[in-house]
Amino acid sequence: NAGVTQTPKFRILKIGQSMTLQCTQDMNHNYMYWYRQDPGMGLKLIYYSVGAGITDKGEVPNGYNVSRSTTEDFPLRLELAAPSQTSVYFCASSYSRVAGGNEQFFGPGTRLTVL
Amino acid sequence: DAKTTQPTSMDCAEGRAANLPCNHSTISGNEYVYWYRQIHSQGPQYIIHGLKNNETNEMASLIITEDRKSSTLILPHATLRDTAVYYCIAYSGAGSYQLTFGKGTKLSVIP
Numbered sequence: 001n002a003g004v005t006q007t008p009k010f011r012i013l014k015i016g017q018s019m020t021l022q023c024t025q026d027m028n029h030n031y032m033y034w035y036r037q038d039p040g041m042g043l044k045l046i047y048y049s050v051g052a053g054i055t056d057k058g059e060v061p062n063g064y065n066v067s068r069s070t071t072e073d074f075p076l077r078l079e080l081a082a083p084s085q086t087s088v089y090f091c092a093s094s095y096s097r098v099a100g101g102n103e104q105f106f107g108p109g110t111r112l113t114v115l
Numbered sequence: 116d117a118k119t120t121q122p123t124s125m126d127c128a129e130g131r132a133a134n135l136p137c138n139h140s141t142i143s144g145n146e147y148v149y150w151y152r153q154i155h156s157q158g159p160q161y162i163i164h165g166l167k168n169n170e171t172n173e174m175a176s177l178i179i180t181e182d183r184k185s186s187t188l189i190l191p192h193a194t195l196r197d198t199a200v201y202y203c204i205a206y207s208g209a210g211s212y213q214l215t216f217g218k219g220t221k222l223s224v225i226p
Contacts, residue, residue, distance in 0.1 A: 004158075031212060042202070042216035043159070050212075058213055090158050099147050099208035100166060106158030 002026050004107035006091050012113045013081040021076040021110050023091030031094045032074040033058070033104065034066065036087040043090065049074055050097070081114045088112070116215060117142040117205040124221040127197075133190040135220050137203030140184040146207040148179060149214065150188045152199040159202065159216070162188065193224045 007022045025032065030051045035043040045058030049068040063085055065077040074093075078085060088111050092104040120138040127133040139148065149164040163170055163177045165186075170177045176189040190197055202219040 033212070035216075037216075040218075042218055043214075045213040048212055088156075092158075094212075097208055097212040099145055099206060100164070102149075102206060102208065102212065102214065103161045103164070104159075104214060105161065109156070109158050 004091055004093055004105050006089075006107035006110050008110060009108070010111045012115060013078075014115060015081060015083065017081050018077070018079050019081070019112075021078070021089055021091075021112075023074045023076070023107060024072050025074075025091075025093040025105070026072065027093060027095070027105065028071060029093035029095050029105075030071065031097050031102075032068065033092040033094075034064070034074070034076045035090045035092065036060065036085075037090060037109075038087050046076065046089075078112075083114050086112060086114045116207050116209075117146055119203045119205055119217060121201070121203050121217065121220045123218070124223070126223050126225055127190075127193045129195060129224050129226050130192055133193040133197065133222060133224070135188040135190075135201050135203075135222060136185065137188070138185045139203070139205050142183050142205050143207065145209075146205045148177065148186050149204040149206055150175070150177065151202045151204065151214075151216070152197075153202070153219070154196075154199040162201075164206075193222075195224050195226065198222060198224045 034046040047066040150162040200219040
């Protein structure tokens with residue numbers, strides 16, 4: 001199993017450009033998540049999905065969009081990049097969301113810089 | 116979910132046990148304690164979780180006090196590869212499915 005994979009690993013965007021961060025998992029997990037991590041800080045949830053076709057906002061959704069057409073893929077879209085979106089983005093997945101079963105598996109991250 | 120408090124940093128000698136404390140004095144009865152770690156620049160890695168009984172797996176042991184207000188993650192024989200930021204998280208499964216990662220404890224394993 002590859003687990004959770006993310007592409008690209010690094011990206012530099014100019015202000016106003018758009019891009020899609022790709023995330024794929026091969027564990028057949030229903031639950032998928034996008035987090036961002038700013039330097040020296042903890043992770044903040046951007047969006048999550050409980051299954052194909054179902055997504056919902058997390059703590060910091062502004063400036064982002066997501067879709068979930070298959071169980072495996074959960075892309076994150078930035079429409080108009082801003083310097084405030086410079087961060088490291090992590091995708092994660094889990095089999096369950098119940099209190100004792102939400103072990104989340106994380107991808108390696110995408111480092112995004114907006115100039 | 117309950118707020119957790121951890122020391123900012125700790126050192127541990129290689130080969131010795133690393134004991135990482137976490138305070139969660141307002142934890143409710145249905146909240147589990149999860150531990151993750153993040154090695155520099157990598158994605159967080161799940162370590163262990165528990166409700167009220169002590170737990171052990173191949174990576175670590177988790178000791179939760181009887182009143183559940185605090186817990187300790189134990190790495191029995193720390194290696195240089197265990198140098199990382201360790202996060203203690205209280206999670207109930209209610210509301211969003213977010214695991215709230217604070218700033219964690221930076222553990223440095225020293226040769």
